[in-house]
Amino acid sequence: MVERKGGADEGALIKIGPKLLDLLREFGEIELENVEIEAEELEIWIPSATVVTPPAAAPPKVVPAKPMEILKAEFEPPIQTYQGRIVEVKLGATRSEGGTREKVVKIGGEAAPSFYIFEEAPPNPPVISADVFDMEVPLPRAIKMHVQDVIGDPAAWAKLAVDKFGADLVTVHLVSTDPLRKDASPSDAAKTIEKVLQAVKVPVIVGGSGDPKKDAEVFKKIAEVAHGERVMLSSVTLDMAEAGLLGEIAKAAREHGHVILAFTAMDLNQAKELNRKLYDYLPRDSIVMDLTTAALGYGLEYSFTVHERARLAALAGDVELQHPTSSGTTNAWAAREAWLKLGSEWEPRELRGPLWETVTALTLLLAGVDIFMMMHPAAIRTLKEVIGNLYKRGMVKPESIADWVSIKI
Amino acid sequence: MSVSKVKKGVREISPLDVYMLLPRTNCGKCGESNCMAFATKLVNREVLLELCKPLIEEEKYGSQYSKLKELLAPPIREVVIGVGETAVKVGGKLVMYRHELTYTNPTPIAIDVTDEMPEDELLKRIERINNLKYTYIGRTIKLDMVAVRSTSNDPAKFKLAVQRVMSTTKLPIILCTFNPDVMKAGLEVAYERRPLIYAATELNWRQMADLALMYNCPLAVFAPNNIGLLKSLTKTLIEYGVEDLLLDPGTFPDEGIADTIMNFTMIRRSACKLGDNLLGFPIIGVPMTAWSLKDAPKEVLQWKEACLAAMLIVRYADLLIMHSLEGWSLLPNLILRANIYTDPRKPVAVEPGLRVYGSPDENSPVLVTSNYALTFFTVQSDIESAGINCYLVVVDTEGYAVESAVAGRKMTAQTVADALKSSGIESKVKHRYVIIPGLAARLSGEIEELTGWKVLVGPRDSSFIQAFLKENWPPKVS
Incomplete structure (x- = not known):
């Protein structure tokens, strides 16, 4: 077997005897059987094409001295300073603060991009809010199997999500208030929220039906009934502003001490515009942004980039974007790959689905999202675990993976 | 090559900087109406510099050509692994954040086999790697590479395994062993396929560098959780004459995620924002280190591996080495990669x-x-x-x-x-x-x-x- 020099790195070449070269010229190529040549001692360069110039005729090359020892280079962590900081927002209120929560949640306060922990770990870890629906809605099987006993009973569902799934807070989606569905009244909705507030000790997010007019009525009623609880009303939009509904909702939120989630469709200028409108009514620490979460495979890259841009702009000093963000991560299930049978090589979908939701969440975690509204217990648990691990700086043991190449699986 | 002063970030290059170095004859051979239009497209990475024929062909433009090449070079070196139509380009990143321009060279995913696997198992894995395909937005997405690990530490066994892999797949290969003798045995049979040599370490770097030079193959550098050492090794290897390098700062599962993400982020920022050439190489992520966690059911390890991979696709990994071949655990990451590497400048829309x-x-x-x-x-x-x-x-x-x-x-x-x-x-x-x-x-x-x-x-x-x-x-x- 002959050693070949493949490239044209002439500095590394060692001169070849003229006799061997003659042979090469004669035969064009050569094969030496059973000849052992130590590469470190001798390298033979056998060009695949015809050899024309003997190296003897070439001018002597100056071969730069090769280092024999490791040349030291210094590394300094690339630390940057930022003008801006994200506003800290508190959700929920204890008895002494005017509510009845036993646990409150603080989000925001970051002064570095997401988990740039060589600069600063997020002062408040991102949190997970479990989605709860106030009536039966179509759910993927992989999710339904975990909540089927509590469907139709939002208080029980909320309790399950906190006690069993480990949710930090719950979002009650008042789907039944949708005029196109049950058109349940604002007082019915308020009763639901009261029941949930009694069932769990964590902060509560109140989700509307998506109908601007109806949501305004529902939010106002709930703001009043849940006075002092510091719930988050999810969500208000520019459409509501256009319809003249924004002011009354925001005023109700302020009067009764709640937080508002400002939803815009992946457009930072709109997000800023909506925040500006809200500043007329609300202190900055009562506004959270929903910049839209698209599912993995269905536009997640837009969501990722809009969150990354928002956070970098906020840190660079754009005060109108210095708000924590919330993601409707459950939207991951809008991707058919999360729930559809795709054929045996992609199964089981009972694992594929929750992983779909988890990957959607992890992607946005690294873009800076502060609240994740999620559904599948495995996805919730994984995200919590990863967030916890992201705070464990300095825990690695290099030897634990130093020989990963030869691990036996 | 040595550490130069901070290079202009790719986003800071103005079309005028580029225009001044072009022939400025408006000959139109590149297909643009004038040199300024061509310069603008160059800055936006929409055309290749080599389309400017006079620049390449006429000797008088020689120094301008090399200046332009340097000016437009990405902060992260582009390294080719493999040959022919399955070859993969790794790295070549122009920016740190995708919204600054776009990400180039979607993270290839390599799946491992070992030199101690029974032959039928190895062949089954290779067949699966070759054939796993999914259609997404009218495109076929698939796996990209095979990583052959030597668990035997035996040159003959490694050589045989590499031969088996080569005869059953055209995909580019990563040869994984820290033992130079074993590596040499693999390279002897695989060098014409331009495999990636994984890896040079603090201990074996000279022998690995010699092999990389002798066989003209790219070389990975492994320094777990030690960026200072990683940098020292790249400095040394560059001086030694090896240019196509990749960096592995170590992928640590579970509580190691914190330092893993931190290391990847610091390396990429140093290269893209501070012009640190010694860290301006593609980064390798190895989510399969999740399999070193013991006493867990395999679904849990597949799940953890997939989660690590997702985080590294988002945070700057230019190549991933993975173990699980389960469709349910691979598909989310294959799609995530397609998403993150979509050009944000192009609306993903069809004609109404x-x-x-x-x-x-x-x-x-x-x-x-x-x-x-x-x-x-x-x-x-x-x-x-x-x-x-x-x-x-x-x-x-x-x-x-x-x-x-x-x-x-x-x-x-x-x-x-x-x-x-x-x-x-x-x-x-x-x-x-x-x-x-x-x-x-x-x-x-x-x-x-x-x-x-x-x-x-x-x-x-x-x-x-x-x-x-x-x-x-x-x-x-x-």
Whole structure:
């Protein structure tokens, strides 16, 4: 077997005897059987094409001295300073603060991009809010199997999500208030929220039906009934502003001490515009942004980039974007790959689905999202675990993976 | 090559900087009308410098050509692994954040085999690696490379395994061993395929560098959780004459995620924002280190590996080495990679307007969807695979999917009405029934008011279109 020099790195070449070269010229190529040549001692360069110039005729090359020892280079962590900081927002209120929560949640306060922990770990870890629906809605099987006993009973569902799934807070989606569905009244909705507030000790997010007019009525009623609880009303939009509904909702939120989630469709200028409108009514620490979460495979890259841009702009000093963000991560299930049978090589979908939701969440975690509204217990648990691990700086043991190449699986 | 002063960030290069170094003859051989237009496209990475023929061919432009090459060089070196049409380009990143321009060279995923696997198991794995394919937005997505690990530490066994891999796949290969003798045995049979040598360490770097030079193959540098050492090694190896390097700062599962993400981020920022050439190389992530966690069921390890991979695709990994071959755990990451590497400058939208499937007549159904490319291709493929004869009106939702288009007022009764009108569908069918996506149900009333067409609310997912039509078409006259 002959050693070949493949490239044209002439500095590394060692001169070849003229006799061997003659042979090469004669035969064009050569094969030496059973000849052992130590590469470190001798390298033979056998060009695949015809050899024309003997190296003897070439001018002597100056071969730069090769280092024999490791040349030291210094590394300094690339630390940057930022003008801006994200506003800290508190959700929920204890008895002494005017509510009845036993646990409150603080989000925001970051002064570095997401988990740039060589600069600063997020002062408040991102949190997970479990989605709860106030009536039966179509759910993927992989999710339904975990909540089927509590469907139709939002208080029980909320309790399950906190006690069993480990949710930090719950979002009650008042789907039944949708005029196109049950058109349940604002007082019915308020009763639901009261029941949930009694069932769990964590902060509560109140989700509307998506109908601007109806949501305004529902939010106002709930703001009043849940006075002092510091719930988050999810969500208000520019459409509501256009319809003249924004002011009354925001005023109700302020009067009764709640937080508002400002939803815009992946457009930072709109997000800023909506925040500006809200500043007329609300202190900055009562506004959270929903910049839209698209599912993995269905536009997640837009969501990722809009969150990354928002956070970098906020840190660079754009005060109108210095708000924590919330993601409707459950939207991951809008991707058919999360729930559809795709054929045996992609199964089981009972694992594929929750992983779909988890990957959607992890992607946005690294873009800076502060609240994740999620559904599948495995996805919730994984995200919590990863967030916890992201705070464990300095825990690695290099030897634990130093020989990963030869691990036996 | 040595550490130079901070290079201009790719985003800071102005077309004028580039223009001044071009021939400025406006010869038009590149296909642009003048040199300034070409310079602008160069800065936006829309054309290759080599399209400027005079620059390459005429000797007098020699120094300008090399200056331009340096000016436009990405902060992260591009390294080619493999040969021929399956070769992968790794790294070559121009920016740290995708919104600054776009990400180049989607992270290739390599799957491992070992030199102690029984032959049939190895062949089965290779076959699966070769054949795993998924169609996404009209594209085929698949796995990219094979990593051969020496668990035996025996040169003969490694050589045999490498030979088996080479004879069963054309995919580029990564040779994994820290033992130079074993590596040499692998390279002897594989060098013509330009494999990646994994890896040089503090201990073996000289022998590995000699092998990399002798066989002209790219070389990975491994220094777990020690960027200072990693940098010292790249400095040394560059001086030694090895230029095609990749960096592995170590991928640590579980509580090691913190330092892993931190290391990847610090390396990429140093290279992209501070011009640190010694760290300006592609980064290798090894999510398969999750398999070093003991006493867990394999589904848990597959799950953890997938989560690590996802985080590293987002945070700067230019190449991944993984173990699981399960479709359920690979698919999310294959799609995530496709998403993150989509060019943010191009709207992912298709032309709005009327599409015709099969041979519809005046009684055939009329469906409506958004012009977000993924939605459109999904609906189209469901219609085609079910063999449905129908019309599809694609509404201009500015590239938003149905659900976000409805929320963001890109799909409204008005835009649907406009699309119906301009599609000319009124003259093609004699009925007036339109089927809208289930996710746009709330628009029904308004659409009926605005258009006079009756609305049927279709399924929430287009995979149910066929079943829906069976049940609801032709519409029952009320």
